[in-house]
Amino acid sequence: MTAPARTPLDAWISARIGLPKGRALNSECLAAWQLARLNETLAFAAAHSPFYQRQGAGRFAPRLTRLEEIATLPFTTSQTLRDEPLQLLCVSQSAVARAVTLRTSGTTGEPKRIFFSQEDLEATIDFFHHGMSTLVLPGQRVLILLPGELPDSVGDLLRRGLARMEVIGIVHGPVADPGLVLQIIKEQHIDSLVGIPAQVLALARHAQGADLGRERIRSVLLSTDYVPRSIVAAIQHAWDCDAFQHYGMTEMGYGGGVECAAHEGYHLREADLYFEIIDPATQRPVLSGQEGEVVFTTLGRRAMPLIRYRTGDLAAWIKAPCPCGSALRRMAWVRGRRQEQLAMADGLALSITHLDEVLFALPEVLDYRVVVQHQNSDDHLRITLMANKEDRRLPLRAAGEVAQIPAIRTAAAKGLLTVDPIEVELAPGSAAPPVKRMMKEKCI
Numbered sequence: 001m002t003a004p005a006r007t008p009l010d011a012w013i014s015a016r017i018g019l020p021k022g023r024a025l026n027s028e029c030l031a032a033w034q035l036a037r038l039n040e041t042l043a044f045a046a047a048h049s050p051f052y053q054r055q056g057a058g059r060f061a062p063r064l065t066r067l068e069e070i071a072t073l074p075f076t077t078s079q080t081l082r083d084e085p086l087q088l089l090c091v092s093q094s095a096v097a098r099a100v101t102l103r104t105s106g107t108t109g110e111p112k113r114i115f116f117s118q119e120d121l122e123a124t125i126d127f128f129h130h131g132m133s134t135l136v137l138p139g140q141r142v143l144i145l146l147p148g149e150l151p152d153s154v155g156d157l158l159r160r161g162l163a164r165m166e167v168i169g170i171v172h173g174p175v176a177d178p179g180l181v182l183q184i185i186k187e188q189h190i191d192s193l194v195g196i197p198a199q200v201l202a203l204a205r206h207a208q209g210a211d212l213g214r215e216r217i218r219s220v221l222l223s224t225d226y227v228p229r230s231i232v233a234a235i236q237h238a239w240d241c242d243a244f245q246h247y248g249m250t251e252m253g254y255g256g257g258v259e260c261a262a263h264e265g266y267h268l269r270e271a272d273l274y275f276e277i278i279d280p281a282t283q284r285p286v287l288s289g290q291e292g293e294v295v296f297t298t299l300g301r302r303a304m305p306l307i308r309y310r311t312g313d314l315a316a317w318i319k320a321p322c323p324c325g326s327a328l329r330r331m332a333w334v335r336g337r338r339q340e341q342l343a344m345a346d347g348l349a350l351s352i353t354h355l356d357e358v359l360f361a362l363p364e365v366l367d368y369r370v371v372v373q374h375q376n377s378d379d380h381l382r383i384t385l386m387a388n389k390e391d392r393r394l395p396l397r398a399a400g401e402v403a404q405i406p407a408i409r410t411a412a413a414k415g416l417l418t419v420d421p422i423e424v425e426l427a428p429g430s431a432a433p434p435v436k437r438m439m440k441e442k443c444i
Helices: 008-015 028-050 050-056 065-072 078-083 120-132 154-163 180-189 197-204 229-239 351-360 396-403 406-413
Strands: 097-101 112-116 141-145 168-171 193-197 220-225 240-245 258-260 266-268 273-278 292-298 309-315 341-343 349-351 363-373 378-387 417-418 423-426 436-442
Touching: 008 120, 008 266, 028 050, 028 292, 065 273, 065 292, 078 112, 112 120, 120 154, 120 258, 141 154, 141 180, 141 378, 154 168, 180 197, 193 197, 197 220, 197 229, 197 363, 220 229, 229 240, 229 351, 240 266, 349 351, 349 406, 351 363, 351 378, 351 396, 351 406, 378 396, 396 406, 396 417, 396 423
Parallel strands: 141 168, 141 193, 193 220, 220 240, 363 436, 378 417, 378 423
Antiparallel strands: 097 112, 240 258, 258 266, 273 292, 292 309, 341 349, 363 378
């Protein structure tokens, strides 16, 4: 069996850290370089950020002698990006090339504010340039289904990164009309798609989407902080194409890690970011293979360095070496966010990821909404599916799959949860799937 091609991030990181040509990248030389950049970041933040001047309180001054010593430093949380983003800024506002406002669905209060210098944006373009070479070749055409109408937005940065490898990137923006996007794919002779998982799934399950096959779509990159495995499998089955996962968030500078051809976890952007995985309860590092919360520190970012930023994302380290032969650490696929776990009666919790895996596996489902409603002494689970076609058996099939989720099965057996009859809405042919929502309501 032929080994998969090595991730291009190995060569990219080797060049970034200054390894001589011909010298192989290894964990020791990467760790030494990261430690030096980490100490520079701590000193820079302590000197220029009012927030980190307070937060560090002298702890940033002694140089770290080992990467593991970062665990002694305080965390940065998303609340700081809401409450006092300018206190994190390390450059004058005139040196800010892009400011991003993030309003999280379902939350109230101030949005997060994130700032980037021109150097910070260049680092992202460079990462996109090399990371995308995993799935596209010079001369191919990529349809970018991400926000890109503004200069330096994520879609625009991706387009510029692709141009450096002589790939044509066409920025369309998020999918509003699946039929129109499928028409563009055919007319523009698109080879690859980059988009949000549920929206790309809507294309694959659209009536016209079945016409696309490997001769049309060669690869897909699903880009978000969490990608349901059931969506990956559905897209691969529909189009017989390679589907890759990208892990990133705006706070990381959009890009965090990307799969290689082995499709066994993310290779990380370790020239620009240092990653940890911690136990959310003890806040200590987890063992390899143990799930915990992803934490990252920026290395070399100028406008708004982030030190030990808690993402809320849940993942684990993969101990075994990658089949592609990379020297980089691998992170297992992110399995959702801590905030997307709803507490139910008797200490049980329901995760959105469990519902994603069983509901998106049903071939008629494009998206869904779920509400956990508290009534008297138990919870009621109410699910509404958005489907691409009418099927009277769908509610019963979906109910059967949902009933097998361990948390739901346990709560139902204890009489603490009632799963209401599942409702189905037929998606209009020209409509994009709605933003999925999971919420808890209290009935008085």
